Amino acid sequence: xxxxxxxxxxxxxxxxxxxxxFMLVGLLLGVLIGVLPGLGGANGVxxxxxxxxxxxxxxxxxxxxCIYWGALFGxxxxxxxxxxxxxxxxxxxxxxxxxxAQQGRAAEALTAAFTSSFVGALFAVLAITFLAPLxxxxxxxxxxxxxxxxxxxxxxxxxxxxxxxxMKTLAAMMFGFALAAVGMDTVTGQLRMTFGFTEMLKxxxxxxxxxxxxxxGEILTTMEEGLAFKxxxxxxxxxxxxxxxxxxxxYWRTFIRSVLIGCxxxxxxxxxxxxxxMSYGMARRAAKDKESFGRGNIEGVVAPETAAHAAxxxxxxxxxxxxxxxxxxxxxxxxxxxxxxxxPGPLLFVEQKDFVWGLIASMYLGNIVGLIVVLTTVPWxxxxxxxxxxxxxxxxxxICAIGAYTVHSSIFDVVMMxxxxxxxxxxxxxxYPLAPLVLALVLGDMAESSFRQSMLLSxxxxxxxxxxxxxxxxxxxxxxxxxxxxxxxxxxxxxxREANAYLGR
Amino acid sequence: xxxxxxxxxxxxxxxxxxxSAAHAWEPTKPVEFVVPAGTGGGADxxxxxxxxxxxxHNLMKQPLVVVxxxxxxxxxxxxxxxxxxxxxxxxxxxxxNLFTTPLATAVPFNWRDLTPxxxxxxxxxxxxxxxxxxxxxxxxxxxxxxAAPDNKFKMAGTGSKQEDQIITVMMQKAAGKKITYIPFKGxxxxxxxxxxxxxxxxxxxxxxxxxxxxxxxxxPLCVMDAKPLPYTAKVTDKQSWADIPTCKxxxxxxxxxxxxxxxxxxxVAPDQVSYYVDLFKKVRELPEWxxxxxxxxxxxxxxxxxxxxDWVAKNEALHIGLMKDAGFIAx
Numbered sequence: 110x111x112x113x114x115x116x117x118x119x120x121x122x123x124x125x126x127x128x129x130x131f132m133l134v135g136l137l138l139g140v141l142i143g144v145l146p147g148l149g150g151a152n153g154v155x156x157x158x159x160x161x162x163x164x165x166x167x168x169x170x171x172x173x174x175c176i177y178w179g180a181l182f183g184x185x186x187x188x189x190x191x192x193x194x195x196x197x198x199x200x201x202x203x204x205x206x207x208x209x210a211q212q213g214r215a216a217e218a219l220t221a222a223f224t225s226s227f228v229g230a231l232f233a234v235l236a237i238t239f240l241a242p243l244x245x246x247x248x249x250x251x252x253x254x255x256x257x258x259x260x261x262x263x264x265x266x267x268x269x270x271x272x273x274x275x276m277k278t279l280a281a282m283m284f285g286f287a288l289a290a291v292g293m294d295t296v297t298g299q300l301r302m303t304f305g306f307t308e309m310l311k312x313x314x315x316x317x318x319x320x321x322x323x324x325x326g327e328i329l330t331t332m333e334e335g336l337a338f339k340x341x342x343x344x345x346x347x348x349x350x351x352x353x354x355x356x357x358x359x360y361w362r363t364f365i366r367s368v369l370i371g372c373x374x375x376x377x378x379x380x381x382x383x384x385x386x387m388s389y390g391m392a393r394r395a396a397k398d399k400e401s402f403g404r405g406n407i408e409g410v411v412a413p414e415t416a417a418h419a420a421x422x423x424x425x426x427x428x429x430x431x432x433x434x435x436x437x438x439x440x441x442x443x444x445x446x447x448x449x450x451x452x453p454g455p456l457l458f459v460e461q462k463d464f465v466w467g468l469i470a471s472m473y474l475g476n477i478v479g480l481i482v483v484l485t486t487v488p489w490x491x492x493x494x495x496x497x498x499x500x501x502x503x504x505x506x507x508i509c510a511i512g513a514y515t516v517h518s519s520i521f522d523v524v525m526m527x528x529x530x531x532x533x534x535x536x537x538x539x540x541y542p543l544a545p546l547v548l549a550l551v552l553g554d555m556a557e558s559s560f561r562q563s564m565l566l567s568x569x570x571x572x573x574x575x576x577x578x579x580x581x582x583x584x585x586x587x588x589x590x591x592x593x594x595x596x597x598x599x600x601x602x603x604x605x606r607e608a609n610a611y612l613g614r
Numbered sequence: 615x616x617x618x619x620x621x622x623x624x625x626x627x628x629x630x631x632x633x634s635a636a637h638a639w640e641p642t643k644p645v646e647f648v649v650p651a652g653t654g655g656g657a658d659x660x661x662x663x664x665x666x667x668x669x670x671h672n673l674m675k676q677p678l679v680v681v682x683x684x685x686x687x688x689x690x691x692x693x694x695x696x697x698x699x700x701x702x703x704x705x706x707x708x709x710x711n712l713f714t715t716p717l718a719t720a721v722p723f724n725w726r727d728l729t730p731x732x733x734x735x736x737x738x739x740x741x742x743x744x745x746x747x748x749x750x751x752x753x754x755x756x757x758x759x760x761a762a763p764d765n766k767f768k769m770a771g772t773g774s775k776q777e778d779q780i781i782t783v784m785m786q787k788a789a790g791k792k793i794t795y796i797p798f799k800g801x802x803x804x805x806x807x808x809x810x811x812x813x814x815x816x817x818x819x820x821x822x823x824x825x826x827x828x829x830x831x832x833x834p835l836c837v838m839d840a841k842p843l844p845y846t847a848k849v850t851d852k853q854s855w856a857d858i859p860t861c862k863x864x865x866x867x868x869x870x871x872x873x874x875x876x877x878x879x880x881x882v883a884p885d886q887v888s889y890y891v892d893l894f895k896k897v898r899e900l901p902e903w904x905x906x907x908x909x910x911x912x913x914x915x916x917x918x919x920x921x922x923x924d925w926v927a928k929n930e931a932l933h934i935g936l937m938k939d940a941g942f943i944a945x
Contacts, residue, residue: 158662158666163670248806249806249809249810250810251810252807252810252812253796253812292685292686293685293686293687293719294774295773295774295797295798295799296774296797297774297775298687298718298719298773298774298775298776298779298797298942299718299719299774299944300686300719300721303686307686307689307690307693307721310685310686310689310690310693310721311683311684311685311686311690312685431806431809432802432805432806432825432826443802445662452824452825452828452909453825454824454825454826454828454829455825455826455829455831456825456828456829457825517683517685517690518681558799562796562797562798565794565795565796566768566794566796566812566813568765568794
């Protein structure tokens with residue numbers, strides 16, 4: 110009950126008039142940052158960080174973390190409306206969100222996305238409130254082999270996802286791995302596949318690839334198909350929100366599963382992006398009507414959004430207790446903590462009670478206020494789709510270019526974005542799936558270094574991947590998931606052969 | 615009394631005018647502060663701290679904007695500044711990758727392509743083990759490495775063929791045994807790997823491991839400097855930074871500090887350089903800076919001009935020697 114007392118104290122810190130004001134400012138800025146692709150929570154927080162140095166640390170972190178919540182909410186908006194993920198973790202939201210928007214159900218998709226974000230965050234904050242010390246200890250169990258096992262699990266939960274032929278999926282994934290390998294190799298300290306071009310040193314940023322592949326690619330396709338977005342006749346009124354809520358209740362299983370995946374990935378710290386992919390994959394596997402995924406299934410929006418927001422929230426826990434940031438944004442916030450003279454680590458909870466519990470209380474309040482803010486704006490966001498394509502397309506391209514430029518302030522990246530746009534278009538025309546490419550690009554690098562770190566640790570012994578219960582069970586689970594589709598295929602093949610044999614006789 | 619006060623005031627304002635007349639140049643647009651490393655690391659923390667205090671105390675009329683250019687172990691940032699010929703609105707903060715990256719990867723840049731501005735501080739390295747490990751002193755730890763077969767002991771560090779691995783090679787020399795080096799992306803990750811007992815030791819910078827030490831999770835064995843650290847304020851109940859012995863005294867012949875310095879692009883005017891030298895001199899007087907230095911147990915050496923250039927040249931020669939010995943130089 111100690112936690113409840115501390116939390117109540119936290120609320121009294123967070124609920125002062127100036128702090129609520131900072132919260133609102135942070136949320137609005139955050140939504141805006143989330144909507145602009147490429148700007149991203151990390152950049153947004155980094156830009157605004159210096160402005161907060163004259164504020165007291167508690168108010169400052171409340172405002173900055175609200176920017177973070179706002180960005181998490183906002184990332185879904187462009188994914189659903191234009192198939193452009195504003196943040197890496199909203200890539201999986203586009204799979205079903207965009208088809209929904211095309212069917213004129215944008216408002217429903219947005220409501221589902223925002224509500225799921227809220228649920229994900231709420232449960233993650235509850236976990237932080239009551240289980241912080243326990244969870245922090247669990248995060249310490251993760252060495253390189255455990256990380257690799259988690260990444261393997263993400264890949265395996267995603268396998269068999271695509272409706273395209275397996276060879277095309279594999280080709281797209283390999284292309285993603287190749288792109289991920291460009292640049293510095295952390296393990297040997299050598300440059301790879303830069304072909305002597307200094308522009309290639311930094312490798313291919315995930316965000317630039319995603320903005321190009323999805324955003325520009327989508328615009329090219331739309332241009333070919335007659336210069337109009339398909340889903341214009343969105344029903345726009347507030348009743349849709351209430352209606353969607355009623356519908357969402359039936360997905361309680363998806364919510365629970367996604368919250369668990371999200372919290373776990375945020376704490377370990379796998380991050381919000383893998384969490385959203387894993388959760389989407391798991392939801393599709395568990396669903397009865399697998400075929401409807403990717404064609405506009407509300408559940409396909411609920412799963413990744415819940416997990417991403419849960420992970421994004423839970424990622425703050427390892428930052429506060431261990432000083433390891435679970436996400437790029439958390440890394441920037443961590444820098445802020447040090448500048449305010451707060452040293453993250455096991456003692457922060459003891460030495461800086463006001464600060465920590467003020468922050469945790471602001472997580473509750475920030476998400477509640479955030480939900481209200483974004484839900485009231487749903488009709489307006491959905492109304493953007495009524496703007497004629499010739500007007501909105503240049504604006505989108507312009508915003509995409511700014512987004513790509515901001516990532517590294519480099520013009521070369523804008524050019525790369527356009528190149529990726531052409532790739533996105535070709536992929537669509539040739540019916541290659543984009544999701545495996547994106548997944549490989551975001552996880553390939555991490556998985557590779559974890560694997561090689563493990564191999565260094567064990568001096569080349571593969572047994573390190575089943576040397577303790579944690580890594581062993583993670584690996585077993587991923588192999589199970591990997592073989593599940595194969596088993597299903599084998600079973601139906603055998604059945605067919607049996608039937609054939611029966612008929613033959 | 616009053617008279618002297620007025621005289622002092624007059625004197626200072628005169629001195630102020632004299633100074634401002636001597637430094638006619640001032641930034642006319644926002645200054646880009648390049649960090650050749652990712653967000654959250656030591657260089658990034660220092661750059662963002664500088665950005666913050668400079669804004670807070672209004673030391674610059676134009677804003678200072680931190681930009682991370684971490685690609686290719688920092689080569690991205692250095693190449694950009696190298697290309698900024700005569701551009702006074704771009705400065706860069708360094709890590710040891712100023713020397714190690716061109717040596718290890720053969721990417722074409724050298725500190726001589728840049729204009730040295732000033733040294734801000736030197737970052738120290740400490741040998742850390744988990745607090746639950748049986749090794750209480752560096753001597754005991756060294757003896758354990760000596761007694762075990764090659765590659766039994768594992769050291770985690772930041773990046774590959776950079777400062778942490780160079781120090782590991784020095785330790786290998788002292789022990790006469792191979793130590794397995796495992797590279798990670800950032801210093802924070804490295805410290806946590808040691809707290810989680812996935813490796814045996816690290817050579818984290820003080821600021822990266824301080825919180826874990828205070829929390830009773832890590833134990834410092836020795837510091838890689840010529841003399842013990844000067845900070846005597848207690849960090850834990852019993853120990854202060856000053857209580858950590860030097861590695862040399864324990865028989866590990868490893869002395870290494872890392873430059874945190876400022877450079878500009880080539881061909882900038884002398885008064886532009888001296889503007890930044892003065893700026894950082896002013897920063898050094900701020901109480902916030904002193905607090906930041908004490909927290910991270912930095913070596914507070916400050917240099918500029920020829921003294922600084924000579925120091926950098928000497929440090930480069932040292933790195934060439936160390937990297938050659940370790941076999942880290944690109945062919």
